[in-house]
Amino acid sequence: MVGLCTGIALLEAGHHVSIVDDDAEGKAASWGNAGHIAVEQVEPLASMSMVRSLPQRLFLRGGPLGFPPSAIAEWMPFGLRLLTAARPAQFRKGCQALAPLLAGSMPAWTSLVERIGAPELVKQDGHFVLWHGERAAREGRASWMASNTGSAQVQDATDAERAMLSALGRAPVADAIRFTGSGQIADLGDLRQALGNAFAQRGGKRVTQRAELRAAGGRVEIAGIDTEQVLVCAGVRSRELMEHLGHKVPMIAERGYHIRADASHWPADLPPVVFEERSMIVTRYRNAVQAASFVELGKVDAPADPRKWERLERHVAELGLPLRRPFRRWMGCRPTLPDYLPAIGRSTKASNLLYAFGHQHLGLTLAPITARLVASMVAGEQPELPLAPFDIQRFA
Template sequence: MSAIGVVGGGVVGLCTGIALLEAGHRVVLLDDDAQGQAASWGNAGHIATEQVEPLASLETLRSLPSRLFLRGGALAFPPGAVRHWLPFGLRLLAASRPARFRAGCAAMAPLMAQALPAWRALAQRIGAEDLLREEGHFVAWHGAAAAQAGTAAWQAAQTGTASVQPVSDADRARIDALCRAPVAGAVRFAGTAQIADLGALRQALHQAFAARGGERVQAKAAVRVAGGSAAIAGVEVDQVLVCAGVRSRAILERLGHAVPMIAERGYHIRAQIRDEQTGWPADLPPVVFEERSMIVTRYRDTVQAASFVELGHPDAPADPRKWARLERHVADLGLPITGPYQRWMGCRPTLPDYLPAIGRAQGADNLFYAFGHQHLGLTLAAVTADLVTALIDGATPAVPLAPFDLARFA
């Protein structure tokens, strides 16, 4: 089998590295995120199989004015980043046409259908079954009109293998107990899941990768193409796989590919659980407070509130107003979450049609890529690993990959 250099040590890179090792390849993983600050390890922990419909849609465009940060919403277009988000926005507008949206749904449906089975299989293989909690999640509203409209919208949406169910009286009471005021409505999703602890997942993946003979190098990767072949400076490999999140754009564009990707920056605040009797319940699945575009997730010993879509440059300074608003949301709702808070900001790698990029690069037969999973990097990591391994091995992937080829942006 061949030696493969995997560029990027986030959840997609680690899962794919493990799959390639299990297929008999030698794998060198290049990762410069020693502290685990990437979006892979700061997200909401949600296996979001319900999100079959791409966010590039007419419905998303219609809702933009009400979602703006300046109007109390979660969507921010920083003025200083206009040269980044304006070209992206124009491409998003084109990708939201009904025909493109329908094609995106058709492409995402089989990918999302395989997401949770792939996680089950991977968790079992690495001995981390306890990290995968298949208890669904809740969506709640405090306004009656918002509850009626939100429930109807989810019931009408394509949710693939996930289903929307009326919330039980017992679950409704549990959500009410968290808030200062009773909720006006809520639904429960079945067929979605949660990672119990992202730090523990990262450790488990690192251990599984090492146990299978993988080599990790803490360094930035210098990828080059010469004579129709890709290589990584200082590393002897036969094939190269780029799955470096938002950093993938610079790598692929230097090699001549069009990658109209933006950093879709998200924020979270996290607090330690100090009292199991009065804090956020350990057995409660994630709760989305949809009017505030906020998802609250209980991990093993912490609780986290996450939100915001901020389109800009990955290296721009974080905006403290986002953390302050999250803290205000928590206080306004009366949630049992108390500081001091750990504050985090990370970059989702997002392409304008809200489909990932998975395929073989043009101009170099030994160069592959898997990035651009936007909000679904955690959700799709395990299935992406299976698909890329099949592609590298010359087998037929279980899901058609043509819709995810970067050639769509050429």
């Protein structure tokens, strides 16, 4: 997502651009996410409130957070760095860094889809958060009302909206809130096709191979590609590319899971719905309904854990939601750094190397605004937002 958006921005600025990518089938996390343009997520997940809630969030206790024992060498050092980033002073700095990025994300999206001739792909209908239990509703509502939600606004769901949400399942909704200012992608598959077409129409080239970087004379080259500047935006695979060049990148594969079903039984005009007690978001796309959940800190290439899909299917069944079998199962790796801020900047190891990765849960949300920042750097201009908080050297 970040690569295609940035490629389009660079082509529009007059550059010649090649994308080197071996994900021809679109299996990366960009194409399996919840489709939610999450402008409200100003507060980084690296926070003391999140740390305090860890025991209740563990997968073994019915929660969404998994720490596979086989991946302890990955999540233990990552967790220690996260604890440092969660300290109040660092958390406040993270909020200050994310706020302007997120404030510009929806305008950047609407501008992009207009330019590529697909404005219908971005829906600005907000989203719902609901609770079935009275205590969960009180605590959840209070938490959101006390949170910094940036450009998004929180309001009570109307009686009609609560009735509609209750009708989705077998249990009445105890409470629900609606966010305005957030949005969704109408369909991720259609978005991938539209971005790919726009990139090609502007003269971009696609090279379907695994990128191999090599350093020479203070610069970086891509094997087999003639290039003046190199941008690393390979999601979770960026770590190996950047560390090969001497950068410290304490990024982990934060694995998420979803199930998909036919859309015929789900309301066509319903925005994304977050079932907060289940840590599950359900999104209606054009031809499918998707339920997504879980934060599994693990290895990039480890096999998927079928228990995650089984629990998602159990959530759907217990709630009585109108998602019908057969389900299509997917797992993907979010590229997450310990402070839950992206890495965007220019390398100190090679004069022609730039990077834009590590967007954790916000890769979809921040892709077009990241593209604008990178285009400014390539042009030698001052980016519209300060990039110091996103410098990868913060981990050196």
